[in-house]
Amino acid sequence: MVVVMAPEATSADVEAVTGLVRSAGGQAFVSRGLSRTIVGLVGDVADFEALNLGSLAGVLQVIRVSAPYKLVSREHHPARSVIRVGGVPIGPDTLTVIAGPCAVESPEQTLRAALMARSAGASMLRGGAFKPRTSPYSYQGLGEEGLRILADVRAETGLPVVTEVIDPGHVELVASYADMLQIGARNMQNFALLQAVGSAGVPVLLKRGFSATIEEWLSAAEYIAQRGNLDIVLCERGIRTFETATRNTLDISAVPVVQRLSHLPVIVDPSHSGGRRDLVLPLTRAAIAVGADGLLIDVHPQPKTALCDGDQALSESEIRHIADVIASMPPLMGRMPARSPGGLRPIRAGV
Amino acid sequence: MVVVMAPEATSADVEAVTGLVRSAGGQAFVSRGLSRTIVGLVGDVADFEALNLGSLAGVLQVIRVSAPYKLVSREHHPARSVIRVGGVPIGPDTLTVIAGPCAVESPEQTLRAALMARSAGASMLRGGAFKPRTSPYSYQGLGEEGLRILADVRAETGLPVVTEVIDPGHVELVASYADMLQIGARNMQNFALLQAVGSAGVPVLLKRGFSATIEEWLSAAEYIAQRGNLDIVLCERGIRTFETATRNTLDISAVPVVQRLSHLPVIVDPSHSGGRRDLVLPLTRAAIAVGADGLLIDVHPQPKTALCDGDQALSESEIRHIADVIASMPPLMGRMPARSPGGLRPIRAGV
Amino acid sequence: MVVVMAPEATSADVEAVTGLVRSAGGQAFVSRGLSRTIVGLVGDVADFEALNLGSLAGVLQVIRVSAPYKLVSREHHPARSVIRVGGVPIGPDTLTVIAGPCAVESPEQTLRAALMARSAGASMLRGGAFKPRTSPYSYQGLGEEGLRILADVRAETGLPVVTEVIDPGHVELVASYADMLQIGARNMQNFALLQAVGSAGVPVLLKRGFSATIEEWLSAAEYIAQRGNLDIVLCERGIRTFETATRNTLDISAVPVVQRLSHLPVIVDPSHSGGRRDLVLPLTRAAIAVGADGLLIDVHPQPKTALCDGDQALSESEIRHIADVIASMPPLMGRMPARSPGGLRPIRAGV
Amino acid sequence: MVVVMAPEATSADVEAVTGLVRSAGGQAFVSRGLSRTIVGLVGDVADFEALNLGSLAGVLQVIRVSAPYKLVSREHHPARSVIRVGGVPIGPDTLTVIAGPCAVESPEQTLRAALMARSAGASMLRGGAFKPRTSPYSYQGLGEEGLRILADVRAETGLPVVTEVIDPGHVELVASYADMLQIGARNMQNFALLQAVGSAGVPVLLKRGFSATIEEWLSAAEYIAQRGNLDIVLCERGIRTFETATRNTLDISAVPVVQRLSHLPVIVDPSHSGGRRDLVLPLTRAAIAVGADGLLIDVHPQPKTALCDGDQALSESEIRHIADVIASMPPLMGRMPARSPGGLRPIRAGV
Structure with missing residues (x-):
C-alpha cells in the first residue's frame, strides 16, 4: 500500500x-x-x-497496489488450471464449446437444440430453467421441470449440462441435476449465492457482471474459491457502455488480461455480447483468435418462436458456419476442440 | 410498438x-x-x-414505446405516493432523513450513531447487519446479532429501522426485526430476492444498481409490486461512469425523471454517491434542491475506526452542518422535515 | 511518482x-x-x-501522484479566482447567469432572447454563431453575420457576450466581436484551438468534454493558461453515461470537486445536461445548491421553431420560475446574483 | 420518423x-x-x-428511424469500397498493415521503425509530427521537421505515409508531405478540421473518438464526404468505459457493425486500444479474425526511450510474432496481405 x-x-x-x-x-x-x-x-x-x-x-x-483476491490469482499459482465438467476439459490446451437454448421450453426443443449444438462441435449443453429477466412480465423459465428436461437430454446426448441458479435456496436442487452451475451476469455480486455455490462442490461458470471491472469479477470468483471450490470458469459476455448499436460491448481484451492475472479458464459468450445474430460468427472467430478457452453460444431450433433472446439464437443453417470455424481455427491457436466423453450415443428416433 | x-x-x-x-x-x-x-x-x-x-x-x-412496468408507473396512478415506515412518512410533502452507520459494529457505536442521526434531523435509522462486500476479505457484518442491536436502539431512540437483506432465505428473519428492508445496489436485479421482499409485507428501500438504467430500476420495483407490495421507496446512490474523482457519479437528474415516471418516492444517498466526506454536504443540498423526497446519510461516532466505508461517514462535528441544512432548506422547497413518531424518548444514561 | x-x-x-x-x-x-x-x-x-x-x-x-496541471491548480494558488467579463464578475461571491439562444437566428430572435435572459436575472448573453453539429445536415449557424447580431444586441442590452469559436483561424475574428470565447464540449481536447484562445487575451468559457475526466478538463484549461491566459471559466454540461433517459448525465459532484482542485470558477449548464425542458428548473436549483459559481441557460422566444436544441430552450413563461429561483436562492448560499454593468439601458422600441 | x-x-x-x-x-x-x-x-x-x-x-x-448519414452509408452504395493510398489498397480483399512510431523523433528512429514495420508486413508507414497530448507538458512533436523526415523515409522505403493533422490551418502543409491525413480520436468531432480535410483531396484516416457512438463516427465521416472526399478509412481504437485494466476497451464488434452500415473500410488499432504491449498480439489476431480491413500498429526501435506511448510500442523482437500472424492469418479470412508498390528498394547502408 x-x-x-x-x-x-x-x-x-x-x-x-x-x-x-x-x-x-x-x-x-x-x-x-x-x-x-x-x-x-x-x-x-x-x-x-x-x-x-x-x-x-x-x-x-x-x-492499494496488490490485488484483493488471492486463491484465484496467478501470483501463487502460475500454471493455468484445467477445469473438468462431466469429463470435458476447459483450459489452456482446448477450445470447449458450450451451446444450447437460452431457455428450456420443452423436451423436444431442448433435445433438438442439443443435437444442433453437438453437431456444431459443442461438448457441453447449456439451457436455462430459472431465468432472471429484467421485466417481471417476461418468460421466467420452467423451474425444476426444466432441470429434468436437461438431465434427460444429457442422457440422450452425452453432453454435460450447465444451467443457471438464481437463488441460494435452489443450489442443492440445481446441483442435483446439473454438471455445472451458472452464475449469471446480474448475480455476479450476489454474495449469498456465490457462497452457496462455493459450498456446493460442483463446477461453477461465473459470468462477468455487465458493469463489473475485471478486479471485481475476480473478487467474485474469490468468494467461491474461499468456500473451497476452485472449479471455476469465467465467462466474458459484454459490458455496458454508451454504445447502443450492440446490446453490450464485448470486452475482447478481458480474455488475455484475465489469463495473465488468474489461473482460471475464461470463455466468451458471443451471443449475449452483441445481442445480434449477425455478430455471432465474427465474434466467435475473434474470441478464438484472442485466445479464449471456450465459447458459450445460443442455439435454438426455431429462433423465431424462442421465448427468450430469439434475436441472437442461431438456427440450424447458421450453426454450420460456426461448426466450420470451431473445427478449423483452434489448431491454429495450438488448441484442440474439446470432446464430450459421451461420444456418439445412439439418439432417440424421430428427432 | x-x-x-x-x-x-x-x-x-x-x-x-x-x-x-x-x-x-x-x-x-x-x-x-x-x-x-x-x-x-x-x-x-x-x-x-x-x-x-x-x-x-x-x-x-x-x-417498444411503452414502459415495461405498470404498477409503479404514474400513468395509471398519477398522484405521488406516501409510504409510511413505522409511522414516518416518505413522500411529496416531507423530507425524510434516514441516517446511521454503514455497518452495525456494537451496541454502543450503533446507539451513538443513532443519537447523532436524530440530532441531525433524521427520523429513521439505517445500519447494516448483513454486508455485501466486493472482497470476501472485507468485514461482512454481525448478522442476526446486528439485527438485535438495531431493534434495541430503535427501542431506545424511537427511530424506525431500515437494514439490508441479501439472501431470500433471510427475509423473514430480517423482517421480524426491521421496519423496512433495504435491497442494495448490487442486488437490484437479484430477482429471487426482489420476489421474496415483495411477499414479505414490509416496506422496501430499493437502491439503484450502479449500472442500472432508470427503466431497469423501475422494472426491479415492479417485481416487488407484482407480489403485492407497493410500499417501495427508491434510492439514487450514484452510477458507474468513467470518472474516477468520485466513487460513483450521483445522477441528480434521476430524481425528477423518476418522479415524473413513477408515483413512488425517491430519496438520495449523498454518502455512497461520492464516497468522500467532503462531498456529503454539497450533495445533500443539491438533493434537497432538486426535489428529493429524502436522504440516506452515513454517520459514525468515530469514522476513523469504522469497519466499513469510513472515508465517507460523517462525524459528530460534521453532522451539524447537515443538521442546519435539513432544518432550513426543506421549507423553501415546500416540504416539512419528517418527524419520527417516537419523539423525544428518554435516552439511556451515560451515552 | x-x-x-x-x-x-x-x-x-x-x-x-x-x-x-x-x-x-x-x-x-x-x-x-x-x-x-x-x-x-x-x-x-x-x-x-x-x-x-x-x-x-x-x-x-x-x-503518478501529483496532478498534470499546475497553473490552474489550487495547490499554488489557494484563493479562488474571480474572472471579469465585460465588467461582470464570475467567482466565489456571486451567482452569474449567462443565458441566450443556442443559435443566433436573426436580430429579432436574438434581441428577444436577450431581453428574456435579462429579465430572468442573466447578466451575460450567450448565443451561437458558429455551431458544431453532429450531423453535417443540421443547422450550422450564421457565422460572422451572427457575431454582428450579438454585438448589436450587446449594445442594446448592455449584456456582455459569450459565443463559441470552433476554428483556430477564427479566433481573432470572434474575439473582435465577443467578450468571452466559448470552447464547446466537442473541442475540449482540440489543442490547436486551446492554444489559439490562450493567446487571444480574451476570457474563455471552457465546457467539459462529454467524456472527459475532471483531470483531462483541468489539463485542457492548463493548455490555455500556459499561453498566458488565466481568465478561464469552467462549465460542467453533463457527461456521457449508459443512461438514456437524459441526453447526458449532469455530474453535479464535479462542481465541488473542481472547486477543491482548481482556483477557476465553475458554472453549470442545466439545459444541455438533461436536454429536456422539464429538467432545467430542478437542475438549476441543484446547481445553485451544490455551490456553482454560475449558470448557462438556453432561452428562446419561440422554442417550437428554434433551429437548434429547441427541446430544451425555455420560453417566456417558463423563464419566470427560473427568475424566481435566481433571485431567491443565491443569498442562502452566501452569494449575490451578479449584475451586468450596463444596467437598465433603454431598449429599442417595438420589441 | x-x-x-x-x-x-x-x-x-x-x-x-x-x-x-x-x-x-x-x-x-x-x-x-x-x-x-x-x-x-x-x-x-x-x-x-x-x-x-x-x-x-x-x-x-x-x-428517428433512418441514419443521419447518407454518402458513407451502404444503403445507397452496397458494394464495399477500396481506398488506395500511394498505390496501397485498403478494402475487403486485403489486410493492410500500417505501422510506425507514435511520434517522429529523429530521422534514424523513424527509418529504423519503418524498416521494422516493413519487415513485419506493413505496407504503409504512420508517424506523428503534430502530437495532440492531454497534458501541455508532454512531448508535442517535431512539426514540419517531422513531416520532412517522414517524406525522406518514404523515399527510402517506398512506404506511403499517414500522419496526423490537428489544425485546419495545417491541412495544406501536411497534405503536401503525406499520402494520407489522420484525424485523431480527440478531433473526431472537430468539424472545422473535418471540413478542411474533406476539401484537401487526400485520403483520410478517421479514428473513432473514444466516446463516440458508431452513428456519430459515421456522421463525422459524412462531414468529410460532403466536401467531396470519399477516400476515407475508419479506424477503431478503443472506447472509454469504466474498465481500468486497459487504457481503452477495444470495441471489436464495431468492425462488423460498421461494415454492415457503411461501405468504407475499417481498420483496428490494437496498440492504443489496450495501451499495453502484451495485448498487441492477441488483439491483432482478434482484429484479423473479426474481419478488419487492416491494422494500425505502434512500433519503435527502442520503446524504453520513446517520447510518446512507449508502454505499448513493439520492439524488434516482439514484432516478429506480429509478422507471423500477418503472414498466416489473412488467407484464412479470404484476404491477401496488402503490398506496398515500392517493393524492396535498396535501403541506406548502415541502418
Missing part, C-alpha cells in the same frame, strides 16, 4: 501515519518529495485497511 | 409482420416512407413480444 | 529503476514488501515521465 | 402533429393504441427535424 500525503501535510501528520502502521505490525518507508510525501507500507494489507488511513489528517490518497 | 422495416424489405416481408400481429389479436398500421416502412402496432405489448418480430425477414428494428 | 514492482521482479530490476531515477537527478526510496516492492520517486515528474519506467523489466505499474 | 404521443395527448394534439407534417410536405399515418398513439412520418427527415415536433403539446418522444 502507498499513502500519498497532501501538500499541506505536516511532519506530525506523516508521523501519525507511520506510527499507526508500525503499531499494526507493519513497516513504513517515507519518501519526501518536493510537493508530496509518499509513505510505502510493508505488511498485511488487510491489517492496513482496518486502519482507515484515508481518514487521517493530511492524507490525500491511499493506493 | 413500432416495427421499422429494412430498406430492402419486400411487401411480403411487411405483410408477414402485419399478418402475425393480427393473428395475435393486434392491429398494425403501415406507414410507407421513401427509404423505410414503419409498422405501428396497437394491442398488448406482451403478446407482441412473444412474436419475436425482430427475427422476421426484412425487420430492421423493433422499438 | 510511485513505481510498483512485479512480484517476480529481481533485485537487479529494482536497481535498474533506482539507478535510472538517480541518473535523472531524482531520488528513489525503496519499500520492500512481502509480495511487492515499491519505489517512491522524489524530483521532477516531467523528468521521470521521459524515462518510460513502465517499460523496464519487473515494473508492474507506475502511479 | 415516428412520433410517440403521451398517454394524456388529446385528439387536437395529434392533429397538430399531423397538420404540421402535412404542411411541410410530408405524410402522417396515425396508429391509435390503447395507451399510446403513434404517428409515422413519411417524407424528408431534414424537413421534419426543422419542425421541432418534440416541443409540441402531447408529444412524448420523437424517434
Whole structure:
C-alpha cells in the first residue's frame, strides 16, 4: 500500500501515519518529495485497511497496489488450471464449446437444440430453467421441470449440462441435476449465492457482471474459491457502455488480461455480447483468435418462436458456419476442440 | 410498438409482420416512407413480444414505446405516493432523513450513531447487519446479532429501522426485526430476492444498481409490486461512469425523471454517491434542491475506526452542518422535515 | 511518482529503476514488501515521465501522484479566482447567469432572447454563431453575420457576450466581436484551438468534454493558461453515461470537486445536461445548491421553431420560475446574483 | 420518423402533429393504441427535424428511424469500397498493415521503425509530427521537421505515409508531405478540421473518438464526404468505459457493425486500444479474425526511450510474432496481405 500525503501535510501528520502502521505490525518507508510525501507500507494489507488511513489528517490518497483476491490469482499459482465438467476439459490446451437454448421450453426443443449444438462441435449443453429477466412480465423459465428436461437430454446426448441458479435456496436442487452451475451476469455480486455455490462442490461458470471491472469479477470468483471450490470458469459476455448499436460491448481484451492475472479458464459468450445474430460468427472467430478457452453460444431450433433472446439464437443453417470455424481455427491457436466423453450415443428416433 | 422495416424489405416481408400481429389479436398500421416502412402496432405489448418480430425477414428494428412496468408507473396512478415506515412518512410533502452507520459494529457505536442521526434531523435509522462486500476479505457484518442491536436502539431512540437483506432465505428473519428492508445496489436485479421482499409485507428501500438504467430500476420495483407490495421507496446512490474523482457519479437528474415516471418516492444517498466526506454536504443540498423526497446519510461516532466505508461517514462535528441544512432548506422547497413518531424518548444514561 | 514492482521482479530490476531515477537527478526510496516492492520517486515528474519506467523489466505499474496541471491548480494558488467579463464578475461571491439562444437566428430572435435572459436575472448573453453539429445536415449557424447580431444586441442590452469559436483561424475574428470565447464540449481536447484562445487575451468559457475526466478538463484549461491566459471559466454540461433517459448525465459532484482542485470558477449548464425542458428548473436549483459559481441557460422566444436544441430552450413563461429561483436562492448560499454593468439601458422600441 | 404521443395527448394534439407534417410536405399515418398513439412520418427527415415536433403539446418522444448519414452509408452504395493510398489498397480483399512510431523523433528512429514495420508486413508507414497530448507538458512533436523526415523515409522505403493533422490551418502543409491525413480520436468531432480535410483531396484516416457512438463516427465521416472526399478509412481504437485494466476497451464488434452500415473500410488499432504491449498480439489476431480491413500498429526501435506511448510500442523482437500472424492469418479470412508498390528498394547502408 502507498499513502500519498497532501501538500499541506505536516511532519506530525506523516508521523501519525507511520506510527499507526508500525503499531499494526507493519513497516513504513517515507519518501519526501518536493510537493508530496509518499509513505510505502510493508505488511498485511488487510491489517492496513482496518486502519482507515484515508481518514487521517493530511492524507490525500491511499493506493492499494496488490490485488484483493488471492486463491484465484496467478501470483501463487502460475500454471493455468484445467477445469473438468462431466469429463470435458476447459483450459489452456482446448477450445470447449458450450451451446444450447437460452431457455428450456420443452423436451423436444431442448433435445433438438442439443443435437444442433453437438453437431456444431459443442461438448457441453447449456439451457436455462430459472431465468432472471429484467421485466417481471417476461418468460421466467420452467423451474425444476426444466432441470429434468436437461438431465434427460444429457442422457440422450452425452453432453454435460450447465444451467443457471438464481437463488441460494435452489443450489442443492440445481446441483442435483446439473454438471455445472451458472452464475449469471446480474448475480455476479450476489454474495449469498456465490457462497452457496462455493459450498456446493460442483463446477461453477461465473459470468462477468455487465458493469463489473475485471478486479471485481475476480473478487467474485474469490468468494467461491474461499468456500473451497476452485472449479471455476469465467465467462466474458459484454459490458455496458454508451454504445447502443450492440446490446453490450464485448470486452475482447478481458480474455488475455484475465489469463495473465488468474489461473482460471475464461470463455466468451458471443451471443449475449452483441445481442445480434449477425455478430455471432465474427465474434466467435475473434474470441478464438484472442485466445479464449471456450465459447458459450445460443442455439435454438426455431429462433423465431424462442421465448427468450430469439434475436441472437442461431438456427440450424447458421450453426454450420460456426461448426466450420470451431473445427478449423483452434489448431491454429495450438488448441484442440474439446470432446464430450459421451461420444456418439445412439439418439432417440424421430428427432 | 413500432416495427421499422429494412430498406430492402419486400411487401411480403411487411405483410408477414402485419399478418402475425393480427393473428395475435393486434392491429398494425403501415406507414410507407421513401427509404423505410414503419409498422405501428396497437394491442398488448406482451403478446407482441412473444412474436419475436425482430427475427422476421426484412425487420430492421423493433422499438417498444411503452414502459415495461405498470404498477409503479404514474400513468395509471398519477398522484405521488406516501409510504409510511413505522409511522414516518416518505413522500411529496416531507423530507425524510434516514441516517446511521454503514455497518452495525456494537451496541454502543450503533446507539451513538443513532443519537447523532436524530440530532441531525433524521427520523429513521439505517445500519447494516448483513454486508455485501466486493472482497470476501472485507468485514461482512454481525448478522442476526446486528439485527438485535438495531431493534434495541430503535427501542431506545424511537427511530424506525431500515437494514439490508441479501439472501431470500433471510427475509423473514430480517423482517421480524426491521421496519423496512433495504435491497442494495448490487442486488437490484437479484430477482429471487426482489420476489421474496415483495411477499414479505414490509416496506422496501430499493437502491439503484450502479449500472442500472432508470427503466431497469423501475422494472426491479415492479417485481416487488407484482407480489403485492407497493410500499417501495427508491434510492439514487450514484452510477458507474468513467470518472474516477468520485466513487460513483450521483445522477441528480434521476430524481425528477423518476418522479415524473413513477408515483413512488425517491430519496438520495449523498454518502455512497461520492464516497468522500467532503462531498456529503454539497450533495445533500443539491438533493434537497432538486426535489428529493429524502436522504440516506452515513454517520459514525468515530469514522476513523469504522469497519466499513469510513472515508465517507460523517462525524459528530460534521453532522451539524447537515443538521442546519435539513432544518432550513426543506421549507423553501415546500416540504416539512419528517418527524419520527417516537419523539423525544428518554435516552439511556451515560451515552 | 510511485513505481510498483512485479512480484517476480529481481533485485537487479529494482536497481535498474533506482539507478535510472538517480541518473535523472531524482531520488528513489525503496519499500520492500512481502509480495511487492515499491519505489517512491522524489524530483521532477516531467523528468521521470521521459524515462518510460513502465517499460523496464519487473515494473508492474507506475502511479503518478501529483496532478498534470499546475497553473490552474489550487495547490499554488489557494484563493479562488474571480474572472471579469465585460465588467461582470464570475467567482466565489456571486451567482452569474449567462443565458441566450443556442443559435443566433436573426436580430429579432436574438434581441428577444436577450431581453428574456435579462429579465430572468442573466447578466451575460450567450448565443451561437458558429455551431458544431453532429450531423453535417443540421443547422450550422450564421457565422460572422451572427457575431454582428450579438454585438448589436450587446449594445442594446448592455449584456456582455459569450459565443463559441470552433476554428483556430477564427479566433481573432470572434474575439473582435465577443467578450468571452466559448470552447464547446466537442473541442475540449482540440489543442490547436486551446492554444489559439490562450493567446487571444480574451476570457474563455471552457465546457467539459462529454467524456472527459475532471483531470483531462483541468489539463485542457492548463493548455490555455500556459499561453498566458488565466481568465478561464469552467462549465460542467453533463457527461456521457449508459443512461438514456437524459441526453447526458449532469455530474453535479464535479462542481465541488473542481472547486477543491482548481482556483477557476465553475458554472453549470442545466439545459444541455438533461436536454429536456422539464429538467432545467430542478437542475438549476441543484446547481445553485451544490455551490456553482454560475449558470448557462438556453432561452428562446419561440422554442417550437428554434433551429437548434429547441427541446430544451425555455420560453417566456417558463423563464419566470427560473427568475424566481435566481433571485431567491443565491443569498442562502452566501452569494449575490451578479449584475451586468450596463444596467437598465433603454431598449429599442417595438420589441 | 415516428412520433410517440403521451398517454394524456388529446385528439387536437395529434392533429397538430399531423397538420404540421402535412404542411411541410410530408405524410402522417396515425396508429391509435390503447395507451399510446403513434404517428409515422413519411417524407424528408431534414424537413421534419426543422419542425421541432418534440416541443409540441402531447408529444412524448420523437424517434428517428433512418441514419443521419447518407454518402458513407451502404444503403445507397452496397458494394464495399477500396481506398488506395500511394498505390496501397485498403478494402475487403486485403489486410493492410500500417505501422510506425507514435511520434517522429529523429530521422534514424523513424527509418529504423519503418524498416521494422516493413519487415513485419506493413505496407504503409504512420508517424506523428503534430502530437495532440492531454497534458501541455508532454512531448508535442517535431512539426514540419517531422513531416520532412517522414517524406525522406518514404523515399527510402517506398512506404506511403499517414500522419496526423490537428489544425485546419495545417491541412495544406501536411497534405503536401503525406499520402494520407489522420484525424485523431480527440478531433473526431472537430468539424472545422473535418471540413478542411474533406476539401484537401487526400485520403483520410478517421479514428473513432473514444466516446463516440458508431452513428456519430459515421456522421463525422459524412462531414468529410460532403466536401467531396470519399477516400476515407475508419479506424477503431478503443472506447472509454469504466474498465481500468486497459487504457481503452477495444470495441471489436464495431468492425462488423460498421461494415454492415457503411461501405468504407475499417481498420483496428490494437496498440492504443489496450495501451499495453502484451495485448498487441492477441488483439491483432482478434482484429484479423473479426474481419478488419487492416491494422494500425505502434512500433519503435527502442520503446524504453520513446517520447510518446512507449508502454505499448513493439520492439524488434516482439514484432516478429506480429509478422507471423500477418503472414498466416489473412488467407484464412479470404484476404491477401496488402503490398506496398515500392517493393524492396535498396535501403541506406548502415541502418
